[in-house]
Amino acid sequence: MNDEQFDLTIIGGGTTGLYTAFYAGMRDMKTKVIEYQPGLGGKVSFFYPEKKIYDVGGFPGVSGEELVSNVEKQALSVEPTIVTREKISSIEKLDDGSFLLTSGCGGRHYSKTIIIASGLGTFDMEPIQLPGSNLYQSNIHCTIQKIKQYEGKKAAVLSDSRVGVDWALALEGVAAEVYLINHGTEFKAVYEHDIDKLEASTVNVYRETNAVEMKGSDNKLSELVLDSGKRLEVNDLLVYQGLKIEKGKYEKWGITTEKGRIPVGEDMSTNIDGIFAAGDAAIYPHKTMLIASGFSEAMTAVNSAKQAIDPKAKSQVYSTVIYKHS
Ligand SMILES: Cc1cc2nc3c(=O)[nH]c(=O)nc-3n(C[C@H](O)[C@H](O)[C@H](O)COP(=O)(O)OP(=O)(O)OC[C@H]3O[C@@H](n4cnc5c(N)ncnc54)[C@H](O)[C@@H]3O)c2cc1C
Structure with missing residues (x-):
């Protein structure tokens, strides 16, 4: 001891x-x-x-x-x-x-x-539970931490709140592609000017959409499957579903x-x-x-x-x- x-x-x-x-x-x-x-x-x-x-x-x-x-x-x-x-x-x-x-x-x-x-x-962040999520833990993040790690990567953000909008805007210009996926129609507690920025940005926003599966190989995430059937090429997934x-x-x-x-x-x-x-x-x-x-x-x-x-x-x-x- x-x-x-x-x-x-x-x-x-x-x-x-x-x-x-x-x-x-x-x-x-x-x-x-x-x-x-x-x-x-x-x-x-x-x-x-x-x-x-x-x-x-x-x-x-x-x-x-x-x-x-x-x-x-x-x-x-x-x-x-x-x-x-x-x-x-x-x-x-x-x-x-x-x-x-x-x-x-x-x-x-x-x-x-x-x-x-x-x-x-x-x-603590609420953990994500999607088929495949246990395999790709190293590509799932609950905060941005070091923004440089997203340089040149394709990143998806799952969130229905202001936090997700902030993350997507911060990643724009750093990541090669940014997807923001909201299961609802609106973002909670968001500032109007941030929605304007989002609309003017290159972030791909999906509303009324759920992610349903994560796919990849060798414990590396490469695809996120949406409930529409669409498959997004993704290296990293940021999730904010509350605290x-x-x-x-x-x-x-x-x-x-x-x-x-x-x-x-x-x-x-x-x-x-x-x-x-x-x-x-x-x-x-x-x-x-x-x-x-x-x-x-x-x-x-x-x-x-x-x-x-x-x-x-x-x-x-x-x-x-x-x-x-x-
Ligand atoms: C969205 C937001 C924006 C903000 N913007 C600004 C700003 O622009 N400028 C500004 O000056 N301030 C800002 N603030 C306020 C600022 O973030 C806080 O005042 C500051 O972070 C407080 O620091 P702290 O170290 O006292 O507490 P915290 O940052 O909360 O750190 C406390 C730490 O203690 C740990 N801990 C708790 N309990 C235990 C335990 N039992 N055992 C071991 N570890 C434990 C926690 O895990 C945590 O890491 C903002 C706050 C928020 C939420």
């Missing part, structure tokens, strides 16, 4: 969790990040990797994918331990005031302090919540000494649910965790020191 103790364990490897890990490195804290998804980046990677983000300081416009890649690089520069595919299910306070975090799959993690950066909880969201079970961890979020003090403290929260998981008056707020809260939470371990530690540090006291 690995019972190595960390100074800080961060629950969640979204943009907030990753930046928290970086700043903890700046404070010389031995840090671990635990993320449920196989990849990092949280909501940004999951929902809008292809979209441009305009409101993060220093970036006049950056794609979600690029932002996550930069935050991840920044975090990795301080060499935190990163554990993925683990969902923290309980937190126990030990006699010495430190914590034991456990996950459903048997993971045990010891830590002096914790920062909860788990957003509103975990999310299963499991809200954070913070109360089970003994943490006070307010409408599913964690009320925090000015130092990002929760009701439990040694546990702090940052990013979308945290709530306080006039809170903005934005990426940059998570970054700022991360710094405060780390500084508080540092002082919880060592009350004499400085309240903050600068990344660039231009003079030194003798």
Whole structure:
């Protein structure tokens, strides 16, 4: 059993969790990040990797994918331990005031302090069930993730929502051919101007159409069969059929919540000494649910965790020191 103790364990490897890990490195804290998804980046990677983000300081416009890649690089520069595919299910306070975090799959993690950066909880895409789908799992995607992987490919998007329209428009100009297949007549929650863009685009839109079978060979998808009998030549299939969201079970961890979020003090403290929260998981008056707020809260939470371990530690540090006291 690995019972190595960390100074800080961060629950969640979204943009907030990753930046928290970086700043903890700046404070010389031995840090671990635990993320449920196989990849990092949280909501940004999951929902809008292809979209441009305009409101993060220093970036006049950056794609979600690029932002996550930069935050991840920044975090990795301080060499935190990163554990993925683990969902923290309980937190126990030990006699010495430190914590034991456990996950459903048997993971045990010891830590002096914790920062909860788990957003509103975990999310999973509804899986697709079509004849043949079990054979072509590597060609079925539930988010765009890295748009370059579609270069020159033929991609089909199965969706009746705005997410599908966004994906199809993002793939246009990257993929060789894009198909958007909606079993209904309309797209849900879509902006009028995106429908205009879709109509002006080269995306092949099929309404009132279902995909009924996937075909290929050697576990490589090559064809999607529609209920009209039409066969589309396709290399990759993106599917958005809704989400299963499991809200954070913070109360089970003994943490006070307010409408599913964690009320925090000015130092990002929760009701439990040694546990702090940052990013979308945290709530306080006039809170903005934005990426940059998570970054700022991360710094405060780390500084508080540092002082919880060592009350004499400085309240903050600068990344660039231009003079030194003798
Ligand atoms: C469609 C959309 C567009 C947006 N556009 C913008 C924008 O333009 N600009 C902007 O600043 N903000 C935008 N936001 C808001 C922004 O995405 C969020 O504020 C930000 O992603 C929050 O980051 P986070 O790391 O706090 O949480 P999340 O990104 O939600 O990350 C939390 C992570 O914790 C993991 N996790 C949860 N529970 C556990 C557990 N028990 N164990 C292990 N891991 C766990 C989750 O899997 C997830 O990866 C947008 C949000 C949406 C939905």
